[in-house]
Amino acid sequence: MRGRGRPGQHDRWVAGFLLLVGLLSAFEARGLTVGELGRPGPGFFPFYLAVALSIVSVALLVRSFHHAGLEGTAAQGSGEQSGGNKIIWTLLALFGYTFALDHLGFLVATFLLMLILFRVVELRRWPAAVAGSLATSLLAYGLFKLLQIRLPPGIWGP
Amino acid sequence: MRQMTLVSLIVLLLLALGGSWASDQSDYPNREIEFIIPFPPAGPADTAARIIQPRLSAILGVPIVLINKPGGGGALGADFVARGKPDGYRVFATTNSTLTIITATQPDLPYQLNNFASVGSYIVDLGVITARPGSSWKTLEQLVDYAKKNPGKLTYGSAGQGTVSFFTMELFKLSYGLDIAHVPFQGTAPAKTAVLGGHVDLASSGFASLAPSIRAGQLIPLVTTAPKRVAAFPNVPTMAEKGFPEASVNIWMGLFVPAKTPNETIDKLTKALEKTMQDAAVASAVEKAGMLVDYRDPKATRKLLESEHEAVKQAVKKLGIRG
Amino acid sequence: MKGGDKMDLVQSVLYGFSVSLEPTNLAACFAGVLIGTLVGVLPGIGSVVTMSLLFPVTYTMSATTSLIMLAGIYYGAMYGGSTTSILVNVPGEAASVVTCLDGHQMARRGRAGPALGIAAFGSFIAGTFGVVGIMLLAPPLASIALRFGPPEIFGLLILGFTMVTFLARGSKLKAAAMAILGLFLGTVGLDPIVGTPRFTFRSVTLMDGLGLVPLIMGLFGVAEVLLNIEQGLQQGVFETRIKGLLPTRQDWKDSAGPVARGSLLGFFLGILPGMGTIIPSFISYGVERRISKHPEKFGAGAIEGVAGPESANNAATAGSMIPLLTLGIPPNVVMAVLLGAFLVHGVQPGPLLMKEHPEIFWGVITSMYVGNAMLLVLNLPLIGLWVQLLKVPYGILFPLILLFCVIGAYSVSGNIWDIITMLAFGVVGYLMKKFQYDPVPLLLAFVLGRMAEESLRQSLLLSRGSLMIFLWRPLSGAFLLSALVLILLPFVVPRVKAAFRMVNQRNQP
Structure with a gap:
C-alpha cells in the first residue's frame, strides 16, 4: 500500500525484516538449551532454523540490490484510496467484533458486524442493510446451534 | 463515513455495557465441558476418558468434548488447564505423571501441583x-x-x-x-x-x-x-x-480443575464422576479395556497425589534421575 | 493368496454389505455424510469437533451403527471442504486448502461446475479405491506403516517439504524463506519433548502454540477477502458466463492420471502416523505439477490441481482407518474419536478385531463404500445450486465469509485470541500477496514443523548423535536422496540441455 517506489525497495524492506527476525530468534534460541547432536535440547531446532533464516534473508537482501526491478513488479493494482479505507474499516470491525462477542453474545454482536460490513463495501440503503443483517445473524445462529457449534455466551443470552 | 462513526460509537457503548456482566456459577453446567487430555489418542489417559465420557455427559446433562493436547510429556496440556478460567468448563483428564512425576523431574515447568484442585481419581492401569x-x-x-x-x-x-x-x-x-x-x-x-x-x-x-x-x-x-x-x-x-x-509405579487416571474453581462446581463434577464409576456398563467397559475401576474422592486423591509426588521427589534426589 | 482366502474375502464383503445395508445402518450412514458435508462446507468448523459433540448421541446405538455414522461425518467433510475452496477461495476443511489454488481460479474462469464435479468424482473414485485397498491389503499395509520410525518420517517430511518449496510459484529463495519461517512459527509454544516454553514472550495464548485453523483461515480466507475488497468489486467478480456444470471429456482426460496417482499417494500416506489428510493433498499437488507438461498452468485453473489433491485427501481418510482397525493405533485425532466409539462399547480394535468382531470390521468398511456413493448422488445435483451462489454480489457474500471464518476459528477451542491470531495472519497473508511471497510453503512448513522437529530429535537420540542414521536406513536414505535430486535438478537440467545443444551445433556443419 505504501507508495509505489521502485519494485526492489519492497523486497529490500521485507528481506531486512526477515533478517531481523532471524537474528533476534537466533539470540533468543541461544537462551534455551541448544544441546548437542547426541542430546538435542529445546533450543536445537529453532537455533538452526534461525541461522538458516538469517542466511536466506541475507541472500534475498543482496539480490534485491542486484536484481532491483527484474523481479516483483510490486503488487498488482496498488489499491486506490477507497480500497485501503475499506480494508481498514473491515479490519476494525472484525477486531471490534472479536471483543464484542464475549460481552454481547453472538446474536447482537453479529448483527452489528453484518451491519457495518454490508455498508462498508456496497453502500446499501439502511433498511436493506438492517434487514439483511438481522436475517443473516439469525440464520447463522440457527445453523451453528443445529451443528452444536460453540458460541460465546453474552449478557443477552446467546 | 459519518454514519460509520455513528455505528462504531454504538458498538463502543454496547461494549462498555457488556463489561459489567459477570459470570454466574449456580446453573453450572449449562454448556459443553472440555476435557483436556495431555496425550495423543489411545494412551491410558485417553482411553479412560473416552470410556467415561458418554455416561458422565449424560449425568451432567451437557456434552463433554475430549481434546487431545499432547506435548512436553503432558506438560503442555497441564499448563493449558492451569491457565484456564476456574469455571469448571475446562477439566484436566490426566494420568498421575503430569502432576506427580514431571513436576519432580523437570525443573522449569510453567505450572505446579498447587495450580490444580482434585475432582477425583477413577481408573488404574497396571x-x-x-x-x-x-x-x-x-x-x-x-x-x-x-x-x-x-x-x-x-x-x-x-x-x-x-x-x-x-x-x-x-x-x-x-x-x-x-x-x-x-x-x-x-x-x-x-x-x-x-x-x-x-x-x-x-x-x-x-x-x-x-x-x-x-x-x-x-x-x-x-x-x-x-x-x-x-x-x-x-x-x-x-x-x-x-x-x-x-x-513399582502404576498409572492412575484422575480429573482435575484449576485451583480457584468454586467448591460447589467441583462438587457437581465429583458427584457425577462417582455415579459414573458405579455404573455397571462403565465398569464392564473399563474391565474389557484391561484396566481397573478405582474411584477416590477429592480428599483421597489429594493425599495420593501428595504422597506420590513426595516419593518421586525422594527417588529423583536419591537416584539422580533427570529429564 | 490361496483360493480359500479369496472365497473368504468375497463372503466377508457380502456379509459386510448385509450389515451396512440394514435400514438403521443405512440411515446412520446417510445422517453422517449429510452432517459431514455441511461441516465441510463451513470454513474452520472441523469434523473432529462435530464428531466429538455428536459422540454422546451415538452412545445408545450399537457399536457398528455409531462407527458408521461417525466415519460418515469424517469422509463427508472431505467432500464438502472442496466446495468452499472452489467457490470463495476459503478452505472449508484444512485439507482443502490446496484445492483453493486451482479450484478457485477455475471458478473465476466460469468453470466452477467442472471443478466441483471433478472434486466429487475424484473423491468418489479415491474413496472407492481406499475401501478396496483396506479390504485387500489392511494387514500387510499395517506392517509397512510400522517400518516408519522417526528417521523414515523425517526423511519423508524433508522430501515432501522440498517438493512443495521448490515447486512454489515465483522466486525459490522467497519460497525457502517462507518455508523456514513456517517451520519457525511451528516452534512457538511449549517444547514438544521437554515442555520448556519457547518464543512465548510470557503470553499465555502463545504457550499453546499457534493454531493451525486460525493460521489457514487467516492466510487463505481473510487475506483473500481483504484483497478482493481492496481491488474493488469489479475485479473480484467472476466471469458472468458459467460454462457447463460437469467436467468435459477433455477434463476427464486431464484428470484421469491425477486422480489415480492422488488415490494411491493419499492412501499410502494416510496409513502413516501423524500424516492426516492435509499433507497428502499438498504432496499430490506437488507431484502433479512436477510431472505436468504445462506446469505454468498450475495456479491458473488447471483441473489436475483439483483432481489430484481432492482424490488424495479422500483416499487418505480411508488409509488412516488401517492402523486403527489392525493395530489399534489411531494415526490422527479423528481416528481417536472412532477409537472412543469402539471403547465405550467394550471393543478393543487391534490385530484381533477382524476375527472377534467381523460385523464391525466389514460393516464399517462396506458402509464407507455405500457412503461414498451417497455423497456422489448428494453432491452432483448440488453443483447447480452452488454455482448459483457465485451470482450473489460480493458485497453480500464477503461479510458472510468473514463471519464463518471468525466463528470457525473460535469454535476450535473457544478462545477469542484464536480469532485475533487469524486476523493477524489475514493481514500477514495480505502483505505476502502484495510483496509476492507465496503462503503455501509457509503453511506446509508450519504443518510439518512439529513432526519434523520431533522425528529429528528422536532419530538423534536413537543414533546417539550420529547423523548417519538417516543414510543407513534404506527408506529414509531413499527419501533424502530423492529430495537432493529434486533440489539439484533445476540447476543441472538446463546445463545438460545447453551442453547437448552445443554438441549438436558443433556437429552441424
Whole structure:
C-alpha cells in the first residue's frame, strides 16, 4: 500500500525484516538449551532454523540490490484510496467484533458486524442493510446451534 | 463515513455495557465441558476418558468434548488447564505423571501441583515392560544379561519425558544397573508403534494399551510393576518379587480443575464422576479395556497425589534421575 | 493368496454389505455424510469437533451403527471442504486448502461446475479405491506403516517439504524463506519433548502454540477477502458466463492420471502416523505439477490441481482407518474419536478385531463404500445450486465469509485470541500477496514443523548423535536422496540441455 517506489525497495524492506527476525530468534534460541547432536535440547531446532533464516534473508537482501526491478513488479493494482479505507474499516470491525462477542453474545454482536460490513463495501440503503443483517445473524445462529457449534455466551443470552 | 462513526460509537457503548456482566456459577453446567487430555489418542489417559465420557455427559446433562493436547510429556496440556478460567468448563483428564512425576523431574515447568484442585481419581492401569519378539531375549533375565554385555546398545521408547512409562524404565535401569538410551515419544500409541516396528527395543506402558498386541504375540511382556501378579497374565513376574518393590509405579487416571474453581462446581463434577464409576456398563467397559475401576474422592486423591509426588521427589534426589 | 482366502474375502464383503445395508445402518450412514458435508462446507468448523459433540448421541446405538455414522461425518467433510475452496477461495476443511489454488481460479474462469464435479468424482473414485485397498491389503499395509520410525518420517517430511518449496510459484529463495519461517512459527509454544516454553514472550495464548485453523483461515480466507475488497468489486467478480456444470471429456482426460496417482499417494500416506489428510493433498499437488507438461498452468485453473489433491485427501481418510482397525493405533485425532466409539462399547480394535468382531470390521468398511456413493448422488445435483451462489454480489457474500471464518476459528477451542491470531495472519497473508511471497510453503512448513522437529530429535537420540542414521536406513536414505535430486535438478537440467545443444551445433556443419 505504501507508495509505489521502485519494485526492489519492497523486497529490500521485507528481506531486512526477515533478517531481523532471524537474528533476534537466533539470540533468543541461544537462551534455551541448544544441546548437542547426541542430546538435542529445546533450543536445537529453532537455533538452526534461525541461522538458516538469517542466511536466506541475507541472500534475498543482496539480490534485491542486484536484481532491483527484474523481479516483483510490486503488487498488482496498488489499491486506490477507497480500497485501503475499506480494508481498514473491515479490519476494525472484525477486531471490534472479536471483543464484542464475549460481552454481547453472538446474536447482537453479529448483527452489528453484518451491519457495518454490508455498508462498508456496497453502500446499501439502511433498511436493506438492517434487514439483511438481522436475517443473516439469525440464520447463522440457527445453523451453528443445529451443528452444536460453540458460541460465546453474552449478557443477552446467546 | 459519518454514519460509520455513528455505528462504531454504538458498538463502543454496547461494549462498555457488556463489561459489567459477570459470570454466574449456580446453573453450572449449562454448556459443553472440555476435557483436556495431555496425550495423543489411545494412551491410558485417553482411553479412560473416552470410556467415561458418554455416561458422565449424560449425568451432567451437557456434552463433554475430549481434546487431545499432547506435548512436553503432558506438560503442555497441564499448563493449558492451569491457565484456564476456574469455571469448571475446562477439566484436566490426566494420568498421575503430569502432576506427580514431571513436576519432580523437570525443573522449569510453567505450572505446579498447587495450580490444580482434585475432582477425583477413577481408573488404574497396571504397568508392564515389553519387548518385541525375535530379539535375542525372551525373559527378563536374558534381557538383563544382554543389556549388561552390550551397554548403550539398547533403546527404549517412552510416552514422554516425565511420564510413568519413562519413570518406570528409569527405575528399572537403576535397579539392574543398565545403560539403555531413552527416546521420548508423544504418548503411548507412538511409543507402541515404535517398539512394534523395531525402532526401539523396549517400551513400557499400562496393560490396557499393550495387552492386545501381547495377546496377538506381537510383543512379549517381561515384567510388571503391579503390586502382585496380574490375573490375565499370571506368567509375568512383578518388580516387587524381583526384589525392587520401590520400582513399582502404576498409572492412575484422575480429573482435575484449576485451583480457584468454586467448591460447589467441583462438587457437581465429583458427584457425577462417582455415579459414573458405579455404573455397571462403565465398569464392564473399563474391565474389557484391561484396566481397573478405582474411584477416590477429592480428599483421597489429594493425599495420593501428595504422597506420590513426595516419593518421586525422594527417588529423583536419591537416584539422580533427570529429564 | 490361496483360493480359500479369496472365497473368504468375497463372503466377508457380502456379509459386510448385509450389515451396512440394514435400514438403521443405512440411515446412520446417510445422517453422517449429510452432517459431514455441511461441516465441510463451513470454513474452520472441523469434523473432529462435530464428531466429538455428536459422540454422546451415538452412545445408545450399537457399536457398528455409531462407527458408521461417525466415519460418515469424517469422509463427508472431505467432500464438502472442496466446495468452499472452489467457490470463495476459503478452505472449508484444512485439507482443502490446496484445492483453493486451482479450484478457485477455475471458478473465476466460469468453470466452477467442472471443478466441483471433478472434486466429487475424484473423491468418489479415491474413496472407492481406499475401501478396496483396506479390504485387500489392511494387514500387510499395517506392517509397512510400522517400518516408519522417526528417521523414515523425517526423511519423508524433508522430501515432501522440498517438493512443495521448490515447486512454489515465483522466486525459490522467497519460497525457502517462507518455508523456514513456517517451520519457525511451528516452534512457538511449549517444547514438544521437554515442555520448556519457547518464543512465548510470557503470553499465555502463545504457550499453546499457534493454531493451525486460525493460521489457514487467516492466510487463505481473510487475506483473500481483504484483497478482493481492496481491488474493488469489479475485479473480484467472476466471469458472468458459467460454462457447463460437469467436467468435459477433455477434463476427464486431464484428470484421469491425477486422480489415480492422488488415490494411491493419499492412501499410502494416510496409513502413516501423524500424516492426516492435509499433507497428502499438498504432496499430490506437488507431484502433479512436477510431472505436468504445462506446469505454468498450475495456479491458473488447471483441473489436475483439483483432481489430484481432492482424490488424495479422500483416499487418505480411508488409509488412516488401517492402523486403527489392525493395530489399534489411531494415526490422527479423528481416528481417536472412532477409537472412543469402539471403547465405550467394550471393543478393543487391534490385530484381533477382524476375527472377534467381523460385523464391525466389514460393516464399517462396506458402509464407507455405500457412503461414498451417497455423497456422489448428494453432491452432483448440488453443483447447480452452488454455482448459483457465485451470482450473489460480493458485497453480500464477503461479510458472510468473514463471519464463518471468525466463528470457525473460535469454535476450535473457544478462545477469542484464536480469532485475533487469524486476523493477524489475514493481514500477514495480505502483505505476502502484495510483496509476492507465496503462503503455501509457509503453511506446509508450519504443518510439518512439529513432526519434523520431533522425528529429528528422536532419530538423534536413537543414533546417539550420529547423523548417519538417516543414510543407513534404506527408506529414509531413499527419501533424502530423492529430495537432493529434486533440489539439484533445476540447476543441472538446463546445463545438460545447453551442453547437448552445443554438441549438436558443433556437429552441424
